[in-house]
Amino acid sequence: MVWAMIFGAAAxxxxxxxxxxxxxxxxxxxxxxxxxxxxxxxxxxxxxxxxALAIRDGSVQLAVSNPRPAAALVALVVAWLTxxxxxxxxxxxxxxxxxxxxxx
Amino acid sequence: xxPALIGVVPFGVVTGVVSIAGxxxxxxxxxxxxxxxxxxxQLVAVQLYAAGAPLAVILATVAVLSLRLVMYSVGLAxxxxxxxxxxxxxxAYLLTDHAYALSVVEFTHHPQRGNKHWYLLGxxxxxxxxxxxxxxxxxFVGARVPAHWSLDFAFALTFLALLRQVVVDRPTLGAALxxxxxxxxxxxxxxxxxxxxxxxVGIAAGIAWHALEGRWSGR
Numbered sequence: 001m002v003w004a005m006i007f008g009a010a011a012x013x014x015x016x017x018x019x020x021x022x023x024x025x026x027x028x029x030x031x032x033x034x035x036x037x038x039x040x041x042x043x044x045x046x047x048x049x050x051x052a053l054a055i056r057d058g059s060v061q062l063a064v065s066n067p068r069p070a071a072a073l074v075a076l077v078v079a080w081l082t083x084x085x086x087x088x089x090x091x092x093x094x095x096x097x098x099x100x101x102x103x104x
Numbered sequence: 105x106x107p108a109l110i111g112v113v114p115f116g117v118v119t120g121v122v123s124i125a126g127x128x129x130x131x132x133x134x135x136x137x138x139x140x141x142x143x144x145x146q147l148v149a150v151q152l153y154a155a156g157a158p159l160a161v162i163l164a165t166v167a168v169l170s171l172r173l174v175m176y177s178v179g180l181a182x183x184x185x186x187x188x189x190x191x192x193x194x195x196a197y198l199l200t201d202h203a204y205a206l207s208v209v210e211f212t213h214h215p216q217r218g219n220k221h222w223y224l225l226g227x228x229x230x231x232x233x234x235x236x237x238x239x240x241x242x243x244f245v246g247a248r249v250p251a252h253w254s255l256d257f258a259f260a261l262t263f264l265a266l267l268r269q270v271v272v273d274r275p276t277l278g279a280a281l282x283x284x285x286x287x288x289x290x291x292x293x294x295x296x297x298x299x300x301x302x303x304x305v306g307i308a309a310g311i312a313w314h315a316l317e318g319r320w321s322g323r
Contacts, residue, residue, distance in 0.1 A: 013170045
């Protein structure tokens with residue numbers, strides 16, 4: 001199962017990377033599909049981020065006892081202003097550690 | 105080393121840590137990192153695996169996550185489509201968010217530049233070395249990091265920063281808000297289908313938003 005997952009995931013990822021570069025002509029892609037692809041990164045990244053922040057132990061937790069949403073809000077403001085991966089991580093981790101120390 | 109590559113290091117370390125925490129052996133974690141060479145795929149697949157998701161759901165989720173790579177493949181095809189198959193295979197294997205972003209800027213500003221494939225190979229190999237090294241650090245050292253450091257939170261923050269870079273207008277903001285918001289409803293879906301469902305709904309929301317804006321401005 002684990003090896004099937006590893007090589008299955010690798011095959012899918014490679015084939016999608018190879019698709020238009022390798023065999024298909026770029027003009028073969030209808031403009032509507034191109035439009036669809038533009039919305040994949042924002043939708044998918046948000047769908048990864050939100051549960052990582054708001055869901056703990058299998059349920060939605062937005063109470064103050066979960067410092068993650070608040071720390072993420074700080075990081076979100078920094079991300080929007082700086083567009084920097086490094087500063088977003090620094091600000092978010094600092095906010096989380098302060099909040100954990102406060103709640104402890 | 106470009107600034108964007110520095111952001112790869114914590115992301116890679118976290119991926120290594122999460123791989124081991126999710127139940128992979130160090131060998132499996134390293135092999136997975138080498139054959140997929142995609143942080144998002146590695147992280148999400150391992151988390152689904154740890155949660156006991158069926159193989160079909162893991163692979164379907166991987167496919168949706170990797171759909172953006174099709175967009176990059178389309179974007180680079182006009183410049184690199186003429187290359188021999190072995191070159192296109194190598195470039196495809198090394199094609200990441202990072203390599204695509206750098207190459208598109210470079211090729212757009214210098215359309216006459218020769219040997220474009222060498223540029224992509226260079227940035228790709230550098231990113232590959234940094235990535236695999238960071239994952240290995242996470243795999244072998246990460247287990248000793250205390251839990252209260254909340255290193256897994258750095259993983260969410262990396263995606264938050266990436267999200268900032270892909271939200272460029274109102275339709276993409278709509279896709280992000282709906283895709284993210286939907287997970288609060290879909291997280292309880294059986295077989296860990298929540299992520300893939302929320303992602304598809306978010307994509308549909310972006311398309312709908314874009315279509316509505318076009319209709320309003322068309323009048």
